[in-house]
Amino acid sequence: MSTPEEQLVLAEHPVPEAPPEKRDEARLARRERLRLLARSKTFLVGAFLLGVFAFCAILGPAVVPYDPFGAPADLLDKLQPPSTEHFFGTDQLGRDVFSRVVVGARDILAVSLAATLLGAVLGTALGLVTGYFRGVVDEVLMRIVDAFLAIPLVILATVALVALGPSKGTLIVVIGIVFAPIIARTVRAAVLSERGLEYVEAARLRNERAPYIMFAEILPNVTAPIVVEFTVRLGYAIFAIATLTFLGFGVQPPSPDWGLQIKENYVILNSGYWWPTLFPALAIATLVVGVNLIADGLTHAFEQ
Amino acid sequence: MILFAAAQLLPGDVGRAILGPFAAQEAVDQLNEELGTNRSIIVQYGDWIGGVLQGDLGESYAFNRPVGDILWPALRNSAKLALLALLVVVPVAVVGGVAAALKEGRARDRIISLGGLSATAIPEFVWAVLGIMVFGLWLDVLPVTAQAPPGSDFLTQVKYLLLPALCLVFVLFGYIARMARAGTVEALDADYTRTAVLKGLPRRTVIRRHVLRNSLLPTIAVVATQVGYLFGGLVAIELIFNYNGIGQLIYRAAQRQDFPLLLSASLVVGVVYLVATLIADVLYSLLNPRIRLASSES
Numbered sequence: 001m002s003t004p005e006e007q008l009v010l011a012e013h014p015v016p017e018a019p020p021e022k023r024d025e026a027r028l029a030r031r032e033r034l035r036l037l038a039r040s041k042t043f044l045v046g047a048f049l050l051g052v053f054a055f056c057a058i059l060g061p062a063v064v065p066y067d068p069f070g071a072p073a074d075l076l077d078k079l080q081p082p083s084t085e086h087f088f089g090t091d092q093l094g095r096d097v098f099s100r101v102v103v104g105a106r107d108i109l110a111v112s113l114a115a116t117l118l119g120a121v122l123g124t125a126l127g128l129v130t131g132y133f134r135g136v137v138d139e140v141l142m143r144i145v146d147a148f149l150a151i152p153l154v155i156l157a158t159v160a161l162v163a164l165g166p167s168k169g170t171l172i173v174v175i176g177i178v179f180a181p182i183i184a185r186t187v188r189a190a191v192l193s194e195r196g197l198e199y200v201e202a203a204r205l206r207n208e209r210a211p212y213i214m215f216a217e218i219l220p221n222v223t224a225p226i227v228v229e230f231t232v233r234l235g236y237a238i239f240a241i242a243t244l245t246f247l248g249f250g251v252q253p254p255s256p257d258w259g260l261q262i263k264e265n266y267v268i269l270n271s272g273y274w275w276p277t278l279f280p281a282l283a284i285a286t287l288v289v290g291v292n293l294i295a296d297g298l299t300h301a302f303e304q
Numbered sequence: 305m306i307l308f309a310a311a312q313l314l315p316g317d318v319g320r321a322i323l324g325p326f327a328a329q330e331a332v333d334q335l336n337e338e339l340g341t342n343r344s345i346i347v348q349y350g351d352w353i354g355g356v357l358q359g360d361l362g363e364s365y366a367f368n369r370p371v372g373d374i375l376w377p378a379l380r381n382s383a384k385l386a387l388l389a390l391l392v393v394v395p396v397a398v399v400g401g402v403a404a405a406l407k408e409g410r411a412r413d414r415i416i417s418l419g420g421l422s423a424t425a426i427p428e429f430v431w432a433v434l435g436i437m438v439f440g441l442w443l444d445v446l447p448v449t450a451q452a453p454p455g456s457d458f459l460t461q462v463k464y465l466l467l468p469a470l471c472l473v474f475v476l477f478g479y480i481a482r483m484a485r486a487g488t489v490e491a492l493d494a495d496y497t498r499t500a501v502l503k504g505l506p507r508r509t510v511i512r513r514h515v516l517r518n519s520l521l522p523t524i525a526v527v528a529t530q531v532g533y534l535f536g537g538l539v540a541i542e543l544i545f546n547y548n549g550i551g552q553l554i555y556r557a558a559q560r561q562d563f564p565l566l567l568s569a570s571l572v573v574g575v576v577y578l579v580a581t582l583i584a585d586v587l588y589s590l591l592n593p594r595i596r597l598a599s600s601e602s
Contacts, residue, residue: 042418152537155554155570162558239427243540246429247555259429266433266544274441277433285426285434292425296418 036301043297049290053283056105066096068103068256082275089275091265100256101279107168107257108287111250112237115172119179119237120230126180127187128214132195138188145181153178153240154247161249171250175240179233186229190222224302231295235288242284258284371568374553379535379572382549386534388465389472390527397477398523401484402516408489416481424478429540431471436544439467451547468545472538476530483526487519494518521592528584532577536570 037043061068066086078094080086088097130138160174194200195218203213244250245259253260258280265276397420404416439446446467456464491497492515500510539551550569557566 152533152573154537154539154551155573158539158555158558159566159570162561235425239425243427243429246427246540247543262429262433266436269433269436269441272441274437278437281430281433284430288425288427289422292421293418296421 033301037297040297040301042293043301046290046293046295046297049286050294053105053109053287053290056102057109058106060102060105064096064099064102066099068095068099069254088279091261091276092268097261097276097279100261101258101283104256104258104261104280104283105287107251107255108238108241108245108259108284111168111171112175112234112241115175115241116179116230116234116237118172118176119183119233120226122176122180123183124187124219124226126184128191128218130184131188131191132210132214132218141181141184141188145185153236154243157240157244158247158249161244166249166252168251171241171244175237179237183226183229183233186225187222190225191218194218194221228295228298228302231291231298235291235295238284238288238291242288371564374565375550375568375572378548378550378553378569381547382535382538382551384461385465385468385472385538385547385549386531388462389469389476389534392469393473393476393480394523394527396473397480398484398520400477401481401486401523402488402511402519404481405485405488405492405519406511408492413485417485420478420481422478423474424476426474427540428471428475428538429544431474432468432541432544435467435471439470451545468538468541468547471541472534479526479530480523483522484519487522488515491515491518517591521588524584524587524591528580529577531580532573535576536573 078090078092080090080094082089086096086098088101091097091100126141130141156178157171157174161170164170164174191214200213200217203217208217241250242259245257246263248263251257251260253264261280262277262284265273265280269277400416400420404413407413447464451464497510497514500514501507505513536550536554538549539555541547542549542552543555550573554566554569554573556562557569
């Protein structure tokens with residue numbers, strides 16, 4: 001029994017007359033995965049949360065009720081508690097916390113995506129090369145990963161960011177470079193199990209060049225672990241970037257970044273002003289949980 | 305090594321950083337001469353390593369005191385916090401992980417697994433501010449700084465450390481519970497468990513004697529890998545709770561370009577990590593006769 005949706009899909013994409021068996025299998029596997037994902041509650045909830053924040057990041061500045069960067073007149077109603085006028089209250093400069101939380105999604109999403117992407121591209125290339133060639137490069141890379149893992153990420157990044165000066169660009173490069181060897185290790189493991197397979201052997205016998213074998217033959221077959229690793233790393237990237245911004249090494253004021261908002265406002269917690277801290281904190285928590293739910297859903301779907 | 309190279313990239317002039325922007329250039333040069341920071345990088349590194357090997361960590365530029373004097377109290381503070389957090393989180397997480405594994409795939413498992421995953425994913429400074437709000441502000445039961453007044457007794461110190469430790473419990477619970485769960489699932493599936501069940505042992509005994517012992521092995525390894533983080537990665541927590549641990553020390557040293565302090569503190573974090581890994585290996589072989597026998601044969 002196939003569902004109506006599936007029949008529709010089949011009708012729209014008739015199976016070719018004499019399909020190359022391998023491609024057909026791959027497509028079936030992909031469709032099966034998508035079906036599993038669509039039924040996975042964790043994935044759907046995660047995707048919904050990420051979608052909400054993506055919406056905030058893209059359209060936020062256009063739809064928020066107040067200017068997140070504030071105006072001099074705002075100072076008159078600073079530190080107002082949440083009300084129907086200001087859903088999340090106002091901060092020390094009288095800026096609307098709700099507007100700032102919505103617009104703040106932009107920086108953290110952009111920076112963490114860029115950093116993870118950089119790490120994934122570098123890491124995939126490294127992992128393919130080391131997994132395919134093995135040897136000395138492989139050994140060296142694994143030792144570098146070990147060294148990275150021995151020192152907490154926050155310390156590495158702190159030193160690097162003090163050295164290079166805090167900015168969005170530095171943050172992206174530092175996180176990307178720290179992630180690259182870790183992602184490389186996952187890719188390498190996947191490549192190691194692929195390189196002994198017949199299709200690689202066949203390509204080698206056809207006298208294909210090594211880069212072609214790595215990127216055109218092996219890479220498409222290791223995308224599943226790369227996608228999973230990417231979402232897992234994205235979660236860590238948000239964790240790290242929020243923490244570093246909180247420490248003052250990321251985007252600088254007056255950006256409405258969430259980590260920065262907490263940094264600016266947690267000191268007045270003790271005086272009872274909880275709202276300028278609570279809402280950005282909840283936003284960070286919701287976003288990382290969303291990304292991790294997606295990663296969990298993907299892991300389960302790809303492991304079947 | 306990596307950190308030393310990175311530290312050398314730090315821009316600016318150490319003498320200038322200490323004396324401030326208005327000091328005369330001659331004074332800056334003279335201070336650099338005294339501190340030895342005008343020499344080449346390699347000479348400085350050789351000098352520092354030579355000192356470390358003789359137990360001398362050098363002199364902190366920013367605090368103008370021997371690094372050891374600043375480092376050891378901070379290390380002791382970090383150790384207190386780490387110990388308290390581990391004492392709470394390890395039993396809770398192991399029980400949680402095993403409980404989840406015994407009901408694999410059912411509601412209890414999903415709740416513990418996803419809850420742990422979510423708690424772990426949330427940065428610790430977010431837990432910290434939420435914790436301060438709930439326990440410090442609304443319930444008003446716990447102090448919001450971690451540093452107990454000097455000379456306070458053991459229980460007071462624990463009370464002051466409870467809130468930061470609680471944040472760490474949230475962050476670590478997921479990791480440890482996941483490993484405990486995976487280990488238990490594997491042990492439940494193993495032939496020896498089947499044998500134990502088939503020979504008629506009660507479920508309790510099977511779990512205690514056959515499953516738990518094997519499921520705890522991976523847990524030890526993951527606890528060890530988190531020790532480095534517990535000692536050095538807590539910059540944000542220590543900052544929020546105003547606690548003088550290694551994390552905050554590294555943060556300040558990096559900001560003030562205090563190389564000897566920065567390097568020594570990072571070195572100590574690395575050493576703590578190595579020692580923790582070593583202890584984990586020893587524990588591992590004590591708990592696992594297979595490894596013990598294998599190594600004595602070879």
